[in-house]
Amino acid sequence: MRQAYRLGGVICAVLAVAEAVWLGQDLTQFRVDGAVRVWSGLGVPVGGAPLVTSTVDLLLLGLYAAAAVAALRPGGVGVLGAAAVVTLVVRTPAAYLLAPASGGSPPGLQGALLVTAGGQVLGALVLLFVVRRTGEDAPAPPRPAAGVLAGLLLFVVALITGILEFSRQSDPAAAPPPGYFWRTAVGGHLVDSQLGAPYEWLVWATAGLAAAAGFAAFSRAPFSRPLGIVVTGLLVMTAVPVIGTSRIDAPGADDFAAAFTVGAALVVTLLLVPGDLAAVGVPSGDPFAEAEIPAAADNLSMPLYEQTAVLPVFGAYGQGPPGPYGQATPGPYEQEPPGPSAEPRAAYLQDPT
Incomplete structure (x- = not known):
């Protein structure tokens, strides 16, 4: 199992390096302010060609780095699984679109991007295998109230997103041409970055x-x-361009939906973040360790017969287990030894004179 965790950590580290390389290229070519403006939707590159990366790549870089660190502990298998699922969702369309339609090897930049996207999809599949091998180390679920509230907020966000997209497609004032939705979904229009998925x-x-x-x-x-x-x-990352291009004087439905999405995401994160080590699958230890182990450690210098005081006993020291009707039976140090010396000893205990 430890080898599976190491494999997952290495894969996430390699994917993080690949994302860092492409992000560094955009930051170098367009400088930090130019890349941030494009990522936030406030500008477009010269010539109209999209950047290689987008806000989703910022999320993937942080996610891969966190998953590589989380692979060092058993409770981090959940982060590996989440990284695999999100990668498959956002990178499978890119790998399909970057592949040449006529076969053969794609030229230059397209070939490098295809290797990146295809490698990320393959790495995500391997991460799912790692999660399957280490599924018994799954983190603890959220508390009941926190889980219900977080689930309801996520359901509301999904519902609002679906309603807005349906209304946009059925708007008679801006009716899209036939086949527009399908072409947009498979990459015909509105690809925000060369590694990104189509908008729809x-x-x-x-x-x-x-x-x-x-x-x-x-x-x-x-x-x-x-x-x-x-x-x-x-x-949050998909809502950033919408918020960046919103008009303060005349906000629309998309602007309100993006603002609600960011607020709901913050609340859900606070509800789902584990508050202790036991919540992420790390055992918190024996609750009796603090009461027994330090006492035994402190008494190691005592004689052996005195060290037995840290062991659990029944009732007061020297008494045996409780007898019928709650009466305590004589302890081992109060019982009379068998033999002729029992009667004189009993007489002495009754009348010492």
Whole structure:
């Protein structure tokens, strides 16, 4: 099992390095302020070509780094599983779109991006295998009240997202052309980054993940804590461009939905964050250790017959277990030894003169 954890940690470390390389390239090429403006939706690169990365890549970098650290402890298997699920959702469309339609090897940058996206999908599948091998170390579920409230908030976020997308598609004032939804879902339009998923795919996948995480939290599933926290991070990252381009004087339904999503994500995170080590699968120890072990350790210098005082006894020291009707039976030091000396000793105890 330890080898499985090490494998998961190495995979997450490699994926984090790949994300850091592409993020560093964007930050170097467009500088920090330019990349941040594009990530937040306030600007577009010169020439109109999207950046390699987006806000989702910022989430993946932090997620892979946290999963690599969490793989060092048994309770971190939930973070590995959440990283695998989110990676499959946001990277499978990119691997499909970057693959050349006519076969052969893609040129230059497209080939490097295809290797990255394909490697992330393959790494996510291996992480799922690791989670299956170490599933008995699943973290503790959330508390009942916290799980119910977090599940309801995630359900509401998923419902709001679905309603807004349905209303946008059915708006007669801005009716999309035939086949627009399908082309957008498979990458025909509105890809926010060269490693990113199509807009409609990302929206509906995020809503589906929110509903799944809400159901897991509501039912107090073992992996509901890490999955819910990671999904809230994805919700925030997808809401950042909407909030960045919102108009303060005339906010729309999307702006209110994005603001509610960020607030709900913060509340869900606070509800699902474990408050102690036992909540993430790390045993907190024997509750009697503090009462017995220190006492025995302090008395190691005493004679052997005195060290037995730390052992549990029945009632007062020297008494045996309780007899019928609650009466204590004589202890081993009060019983008279058999033989002729018992009667003189009993007489002496009754009348010492």
